[in-house]
Amino acid sequence: MVIVFGSVNLDLSVPVPHAPRAGETVLGGALLVDGGGKGANQAHAARRYGARVMLAGAVGEDALGAPALANLERAGVGLDALRRIAGTATGSALITLDAHGENRIVVAPGANAAACADSVTDDDLARARVLLLQLEVPFEQSRRLARRARAQDCRVMLNAAPVLPGWRPELADIDVVIVNRIELHQLADSLGVAPGAPATRARALARAHGCEVLLTLGAHGAMLAAPDASVCSMNGHALPVVDTTGAGDTFAGVFAAAVAEGQNRAGALRAANAAAALSCGARGAQAAQPQRAAVEHFLRAGADQPKEIP
Incomplete structure (x- = not known):
């Protein structure tokens, strides 16, 4: 089983020809309302990959709560540990999506606090x-x-996102840290890791803090650096991009699900990398996440192979 402890939002996403500048009003396309929040997205992705999943977090007792949870309920994510808070709004995210599939997101945390x-x-x-x-x-x-969790021999993964001002990293109880390039540099800077290329800093962070560092690189793939200096790297996929919202969450959720079922790190990395790439082919976060059958079909069709980097 995978337990996800994290946020639940309702996402309101609008495609726009370009991101609005200060003081500018931009007319967009059709509004998409979809479940969101990093915790909910990751739980949904793990469940679609086939894991038993329990999500713990909080929503408000308001009109946004039911639609924020609808995808999770349909997918069969366990919600017994989800708190419903009276007098508090469910978290929400306002998303603009430009012509290149890049997003800009503003989050109102609400009940997630x-x-x-x-x-x-x-x-x-x-x-x-x-x-x-x-x-x-x-x-x-x-x-x-x-x-x-560590006391119960449960493996702990932290997707260190979003890195907010004032956050003091503590990795003593973390087995795997999942970051993109920006988050890696923010985390490495705050922990005093010497400047360098992303791969170099990921290795250094893993050695210094005794945890694996999983670096997602978007279209360029991903790499997993271990404390013993071994690295597993996966190529990216050149697929058409419609919407990148939630791709990193899809990656984290599928990686956690694959590890939970006993896959080795190369297999888990390969599955997560493929699922994240496929999720960029449609609008929305949870709505675009692929089922396991789609991921496996894509991989059988001739996707990447693991690369061990010395």
Whole structure:
């Protein structure tokens, strides 16, 4: 089982010819309303890949809560650990999507600020293989849950996103840190890792802090650096891009699901890389996430092979 502790939002996405400049009004296309939030997106992706998934977090008792949870309920994500907070708005995200598929996102956290580690019991953690965390809920709660998970021999993964001002990284209870290029440099800077190329800094971060560092590189693929200096790298996929919203969440969710079922790191990396690429081919975060059958068909059709980098 995969337990995801994280945010739940309702996403409102509008395609625009270009991102508005200060003071500018831009007329966009059709509004897409879809479930979102990094936690919910990752839980949904893991479930679509076939894992048993439990999502812990919080939504408000308002009109946004039901549509924010609709995809999760249809997919069969367990929601018993999800808190419903009276008098608080469900988290929401306002997204503009330009002609190149690049997004700009503003998030109103709402009830996500009330996510509580106590929603997950020790029995839940003992049954889980992976706990997946992000930074859209209070990190102190995530840190508490990570410590408890390690005590139950549950593998802990942290998607260090979004990196916010004032966040003090603590990686002592983290097995795998998942970051993109920007997040890697932010994390490495805050932890005093020497400047350098992304691959170099990922290796250095892994050695210094005793955790694996999974660096996502978009169309250029991904690499996983281990504390023993070994690295597994995967090529990217040249696919048409419609919408990049949630691609990183798809990657993290599928990677966690693959690890939870016992795949080795090369296999998990390969599956996650393919799923993230496929998710960019349609609008929306959860709506665009592929089923496992689609990922496996894509890989059988002749996708990348793992590369070991010395």
